[in-house]
Amino acid sequence: MNILLLGASGMLGSDINTVLHTAGHHVVGFDSKTFNMCDGHAVETALSSYPTPDFIVNCAAYTHVDLCETHREIAFEVNGKAVEHLARFAYRHHVPLVHFSTDYVFNGQKESPYLETDTCDPINAYGESKLAGEVAIQKYCEKFYLFRIQWLYGHHGTHFIKTISNKAQNTPHLNIVNDQWGSPTWTVEIATSVLSVLETRPEYGLYHLASEGYTHWCEYADYFLKFQNIACKLAGVPSSAYPTPAKRPLNSRLDIGKFAKTGCIKPSTWKEGIAKFLS
Numbered sequence: 001m002n003i004l005l006l007g008a009s010g011m012l013g014s015d016i017n018t019v020l021h022t023a024g025h026h027v028v029g030f031d032s033k034t035f036n037m038c039d040g041h042a043v044e045t046a047l048s049s050y051p052t053p054d055f056i057v058n059c060a061a062y063t064h065v066d067l068c069e070t071h072r073e074i075a076f077e078v079n080g081k082a083v084e085h086l087a088r089f090a091y092r093h094h095v096p097l098v099h100f101s102t103d104y105v106f107n108g109q110k111e112s113p114y115l116e117t118d119t120c121d122p123i124n125a126y127g128e129s130k131l132a133g134e135v136a137i138q139k140y141c142e143k144f145y146l147f148r149i150q151w152l153y154g155h156h157g158t159h160f161i162k163t164i165s166n167k168a169q170n171t172p173h174l175n176i177v178n179d180q181w182g183s184p185t186w187t188v189e190i191a192t193s194v195l196s197v198l199e200t201r202p203e204y205g206l207y208h209l210a211s212e213g214y215t216h217w218c219e220y221a222d223y224f225l226k227f228q229n230i231a232c233k234l235a236g237v238p239s240s241a242y243p244t245p246a247k248r249p250l251n252s253r254l255d256i257g258k259f260a261k262t263g264c265i266k267p268s269t270w271k272e273g274i275a276k277f278l279s
């Protein structure tokens with residue numbers, strides 16, 4: 001297959017690039033050095049200079065959750081408007097689009113895992129901007145795989161495992177939030193699921209895609225620190241004790257039942273994913 005990949009140097013994009021290449025597919029990668037996503041003309045010119053691909057995969061996004069509160073305009077430009085351009089481009093060229101959204105489109109008040117059909121009600125600017133991208137894809141695109149993913153970690157970029165592991169080596173004690181629930185997911189496992197989707201082409205649409213099982217940040221940290229034999233005493237604290245510019249939903253659990261029914265390869269449990277990543 002021929003695939004055009006946007007955001008190829010990001011945390012998820014890097015692993016999708018590697019996994020698709022390794023499986024023998026031809027991937028042309030773009031990042032912010034190739035073009036600014038918000039420049040519709042530049043995107044159109046760059047993408048049109050290649051033969052029509054089998055898929056466009058978009059991993060590019062403005063992902064600084066807290067900065068989105070003060071940089072709303074950039075967030076909506078990249079996560080909303082630029083995605084609309086891409087969706088229109090994909091539609092005009094009859095190319096299926098793969099795109100990633102987030103658990104942060106929900107307000108976190110539901111008491112059970114979120115389904116694809118649940119109402120979106122983001123509580124921060126990042127979630128609002130990502131929802132704008134979702135809406136654009138569903139409005140302008142005919143063939144799309146839209147994956148809501150969450151709590152990513154991987155070999156590239158910065159993420160919770162890297163940050164906390166570094167901190168924990170220099171302090172005997174850390175307070176970690178224990179009232180936000182979700183599922184830590186390894187980027188390589190998302191990439192493997194995406195590969196499986198591209199090769200088997202289940203029904204187009206919106207899917208929740210994450211590791212199996214759920215945890216909170218404190219239990220998550222406890223698991224990977226023990227796995228690495230890093231001795232640091234953790235204390236669970238409520239979100240209110242750790243205020244951030246952007247509010248986070250308390251319940252970020254995604255129900256992955258719809259994706260599981262496709263028969264495509266799905267991520268393992270959150271503990272198995274971390275064990276594989278750290279081994």
Ligand SMILES: NC(=O)c1ccc[n+]([C@@H]2O[C@H](COP(=O)([O-])OP(=O)(O)OC[C@H]3O[C@@H](n4cnc5c(N)ncnc54)[C@H](OP(=O)(O)O)[C@@H]3O)[C@@H](O)[C@H]2O)c1
Nearest residue numbers: 007009010011012032036037060061063100102149151152
């Ligand atoms: N990380 C998570 O936990 C998480 C959770 C839920 C959903 N997601 C979604 O998953 C996708 C991938 O996330 P990620 O964590 O891999 O993100 P990331 O590491 O921040 O990578 C984002 C990519 O987007 C590119 N980019 C940003 N602004 C751009 C612009 N104006 N023009 C062109 N390229 C631009 C970046 O290029 P440069 O590096 O060159 O700037 C980078 O390659 C995103 O859609 C994100 O919203 C992530």
